[in-house]
Amino acid sequence: MTDRFVFHCALRWSDMDVYGHVNNARFLTLYEEARVAMMFVAARDAGVTTLEEGVVIVRHEIDYLRPVDYGDPVRIEMWIEEIRAARFTVAYELFDGDEVASRARSVCAPYDLRGQRPRRLTDAERSFLTGYR
Template sequence: MARYVYHCPLRWSDMDAFQHVNNARFLTLYEEARVALMFNAAKQHGLTSFAEGVVIARHEIDYLRPVDYGIGSGEGHKSPEVRIELWVHEIRNSAFVVDYELFDDGRVASRARSVLVPFDLEAKRPRRINDAERAFLEAFRE
């Protein structure tokens, strides 16, 4: 199993009044990492079906410590960033579960889980995971 690692820049708009990354923005950061895996990495493996439709059925987030906007790994003109590691926890016939850890300054700041459902946008209904998708997801299964 290999975790997918994504370095995500923080934006000024991610910050709340306390100069921490706003709790709701964690979903956006996790989304960026998930999209990079399912669209970019999958496409590099010749798989484009996830880009045709996947919906979120559930999110869970545990906040372990605040993420200060200025702490990240930014230097000079570069935006601070966090590292997100994600992996596949479970693969079902028509859904799969992705787990995440968000690291700030080398320490875990948050853990999360998402249940994703492949979706046929034309038919407007969930669909089954095909063999190529299952093989791709298995490479990231823990």
């Protein structure tokens, strides 16, 4: 059984398109808010602060399953699908009520901002991420 990180995200009026649905590009923003909450807030609570020092997105993929209307907050459930030496894949499901409205993946790489280069995951980062695998 996968342990999932759960994030509730309010929708903003600016998330809507002309048809009254969440704009497709805004889904990435909602996923980003959930990812930041996991990698910065939850990781910090677990004693891991190095992810805050730099993580870059290598790749995004997203499937839109149904439109999401303006209204109640959406629920985003995330887990770590794969961990490698210098990258990891975050998988997401965005729920509108009880229905999955979208699925996505982000390939992330820890990054040394000062040195401007990718770096390997630390043991503490790997341990934290493994908790959501």
